[in-house]
Amino acid sequence: MRSQNRWLLLPIAALVLAIGATGSWGYDQNNRRQAMAAEVNVQYAHSFHGLQAHMQDLHSEIQKAQVSGEQTGFNTHLRNIWRLSDLSSADVARLPFSLMPMHHTQAFLAEVGSESDRWLQSDVSPNDHTVMASLRWMEGQSAAMIAQLDRVQARTWTTRGGWAATITDLANNRSDNQVIDGFHKMDAKVSGFPETKQVPKSIVTHRNAAINRQPVVSAAAAKQVVARAMAVSDLALTAKKVSAFGQSVYQIGSTRDKSLYAEVSVHGGQLISLSRDNTGTGPNRIDVGTAGDIAGRWLKGEGFPETAESRSHIYGHEAYFVWAPVIHGAVLLDHDITVAVSLQNGRIVQYNAKTAVLDPVTNLGPRRYTATQLQRHLKAGFQVREAQASIVKGPTGTFIPGSSFYGLYQGRAYRIDVNAQNGHEMNIEPLTTT
Amino acid sequence: MNKRICIAALAGILMLPMLETTVPPMAQAWTNSVLRYGSTDADVFGVQDRLKVLGYYHGKVDGVYSWRTYWAVRDFQYKFGMRVDGMAGPKTKSVLIRATPNWHGVPASHVTKQASSGSPSTPPVKGLHPSDIHLLEHLVAGEARGEPFRGQVAVAAVILHRIESPKFPHTIPAVIYQPGAFTAATNGQINVPPDPTVKKAVHDAIMGMDPCHGALYYFNPAKTSNAFIWGRPQITKIGDHIFTM
Numbered sequence: 001m002r003s004q005n006r007w008l009l010l011p012i013a014a015l016v017l018a019i020g021a022t023g024s025w026g027y028d029q030n031n032r033r034q035a036m037a038a039e040v041n042v043q044y045a046h047s048f049h050g051l052q053a054h055m056q057d058l059h060s061e062i063q064k065a066q067v068s069g070e071q072t073g074f075n076t077h078l079r080n081i082w083r084l085s086d087l088s089s090a091d092v093a094r095l096p097f098s099l100m101p102m103h104h105t106q107a108f109l110a111e112v113g114s115e116s117d118r119w120l121q122s123d124v125s126p127n128d129h130t131v132m133a134s135l136r137w138m139e140g141q142s143a144a145m146i147a148q149l150d151r152v153q154a155r156t157w158t159t160r161g162g163w164a165a166t167i168t169d170l171a172n173n174r175s176d177n178q179v180i181d182g183f184h185k186m187d188a189k190v191s192g193f194p195e196t197k198q199v200p201k202s203i204v205t206h207r208n209a210a211i212n213r214q215p216v217v218s219a220a221a222a223k224q225v226v227a228r229a230m231a232v233s234d235l236a237l238t239a240k241k242v243s244a245f246g247q248s249v250y251q252i253g254s255t256r257d258k259s260l261y262a263e264v265s266v267h268g269g270q271l272i273s274l275s276r277d278n279t280g281t282g283p284n285r286i287d288v289g290t291a292g293d294i295a296g297r298w299l300k301g302e303g304f305p306e307t308a309e310s311r312s313h314i315y316g317h318e319a320y321f322v323w324a325p326v327i328h329g330a331v332l333l334d335h336d337i338t339v340a341v342s343l344q345n346g347r348i349v350q351y352n353a354k355t356a357v358l359d360p361v362t363n364l365g366p367r368r369y370t371a372t373q374l375q376r377h378l379k380a381g382f383q384v385r386e387a388q389a390s391i392v393k394g395p396t397g398t399f400i401p402g403s404s405f406y407g408l409y410q411g412r413a414y415r416i417d418v419n420a421q422n423g424h425e426m427n428i429e430p431l432t433t434t
Numbered sequence: 435m436n437k438r439i440c441i442a443a444l445a446g447i448l449m450l451p452m453l454e455t456t457v458p459p460m461a462q463a464w465t466n467s468v469l470r471y472g473s474t475d476a477d478v479f480g481v482q483d484r485l486k487v488l489g490y491y492h493g494k495v496d497g498v499y500s501w502r503t504y505w506a507v508r509d510f511q512y513k514f515g516m517r518v519d520g521m522a523g524p525k526t527k528s529v530l531i532r533a534t535p536n537w538h539g540v541p542a543s544h545v546t547k548q549a550s551s552g553s554p555s556t557p558p559v560k561g562l563h564p565s566d567i568h569l570l571e572h573l574v575a576g577e578a579r580g581e582p583f584r585g586q587v588a589v590a591a592v593i594l595h596r597i598e599s600p601k602f603p604h605t606i607p608a609v610i611y612q613p614g615a616f617t618a619a620t621n622g623q624i625n626v627p628p629d630p631t632v633k634k635a636v637h638d639a640i641m642g643m644d645p646c647h648g649a650l651y652y653f654n655p656a657k658t659s660n661a662f663i664w665g666r667p668q669i670t671k672i673g674d675h676i677f678t679m
Contacts, residue, residue, distance in 0.1 A: 114600030244647035289468020312472030352642040413501035
């Protein structure tokens with residue numbers, strides 16, 4: 001009997017030990033969960049209150065910008081608007097994303113930042129009516145957001161469980177959480193700039209008119225453009241007219257070569273883009289120099305008699321060359337034309353001139369300063385190696401005559417683009433990438 | 435007989451140096467390739483080092499025909515009365531050889547060897563850093579795995595369009611991690627390593643290929659009923675994705 005009792009003690013002891021260990025583990029897990037929930041609460045609360053503060057400061061700066069009458073002061077307020085919209089965007093990004101499923105808030109803040117940056121770059125006057133109208137609109141939108149955020153703040157104090165509970169309710173799609181409801185209402189009320197405000201309507205009209213003045217070509221003619229570019233006549237091409245980039249284009253395919261894809265403009269019949277698989281095999285047989293000559297000669301046949309090569313690189317068995325069109329002796333920057341050549345068989349495998357074809361230069365202003373005059377204002381120590389006349393597209397969509405200076409500063413190569421109408425620096429492009 | 439053979443052999447040996455001087459310098463040194471900006475042929479090392487010896491080139495001897503190499507070649511061509519085009523073809527190379535008779539090869543101390551990953555990589559362009567390109571490759575791998583190549587190019591193009599649009603953030607990480615923007619960024623699919631096809635698709639999108647014609651959104655019609663995305667103007671369909679403004 002005594003030995004039986006002794007044997008009974010062992011499993012009972014083991015059971016007690018197991019219960020104790022489980023309890024300890026459970027207590028530890030609970031502590032960790034509580035700590036994480038507290039951390040989440042603090043972080044989301046920080047982001048929310050930060051958003052409130054930044055939005056209020058943003059609203060205040062928008063009001064001050066409307067009152068400012070002096071250029072330097074006005075620019076300071078525009079810089080603050082840009083900075084505060086960026087900070088507010090960062091706060092929104094740190095909140096649970098399901099709170100603002102329509103993303104209107106994020107789009108609004110991004111547009112405020114973009115517009116203020118564009119105004120700074122264009123050096124707009126504090127008396128510009130269009131800018132004032134936009135600022136008034138921003139003021140109204142931000143005021144509505146602040147009012148809604150204040151209501152949400154009142155609810156965060158009363159919602160049981162705080163932000164952790166809000167996240168749980170979001171995950172369970174519960175509709176009775178007032179914090180969630182408040183954010184959804186705010187996001188639904190905020191609206192963005194109309195699309196046409198991004199580039200002035202008059203500029204879009206001029207551009208389209210310039211393209212539409214060219215004669216319309218048929219689908220058969222478009223297929224011939226591609227066949228000539230490919231230097232083959234038996235590709236069994238297909239053509240389909242579609243609307244793309246605000247224009248009508250023909251999409252060209254081939255039933256024999258499924259990898260072939262090309263686009264030809266309906267107005268003017270110009271090849272916009274082309275791609276096909278590189279069917280070359282074995283090692284590279286052509287060097288980059290020869291590939292560049294092939295690309296350059298081919299490009300001349302595609303309606304670009306004068307171009308300037310800006311960069312090139314090798315990718316696998318293909319050499320890629322990037323050219324810029326030359327218009328009346330000036331290099332048109334940021335309208336890249338890309339040509340890729342197979343280093344195995346010298347065939348053209350890719351071409352893209354979308355911007356060069358569909359965004360022609362219109363309304364180019366006169367040059368007021370020569371390259372020599374502009375070079376005097378470059379930073380001392382910048383060794384100019386080359387200078388060329390250039391055309392740059394400005395932030396408002398207009399084309400600006402300029403001069404581009406290529407050179408070295410402290411051993412690194414750069415290109416500096418200077419406005420030939422007002423002498424201001426427009427852009428600095430690092431050319432040394434290693 | 436043996437004496438005649440010995441004399442003939444001796445004459446041949448003595449004539450050898452003369453033969454060497456009549457061989458064009460090119461055959462002694464490099465290939466016939468034309469080097470230009472962007473070239474990474476083995477010949478580039480020799481061009482850079484010879485120009486360094488002559489004092490025209492002051493950069494690293496790294497085998498990459500950079501802007502500095504290009505300008506050094508132009509200076510050399512100008513000084514030696516050649517056509518100035520910045521390209522080192524057979525003529526420029528032969529003149530360079532003659533101008534550096536005491537050059538004995540690239541010393542190891544002059545060479546800064548570029549690290550090679552063995553696989554092609556997209557060069558950083560237009561404000562995109564290598565880290566941006568890697569992130570973009572991961573996103574496309576996560577979002578468009580299994581889609582046709584053009585569809586993968588289009589997905590990459592959508593992200594590039596967004597950074598240029600005033601309605602979206604202006605960096606690749608901010609666009610990709612914008613709350614609710616891409617499922618792959620939140621469900622871990624972005625961690626899938628990109629294969630060579632995806633990398634090529636991203637490369638082509640960065641080089642300007644745009645099969646989605648400026649689209650800012652895309653969705654799989656079989657997987658979403660979101661009213662916002664269905665209400666956007668549709669542009670084209672590639673694979674399983676509809677691309678919209």
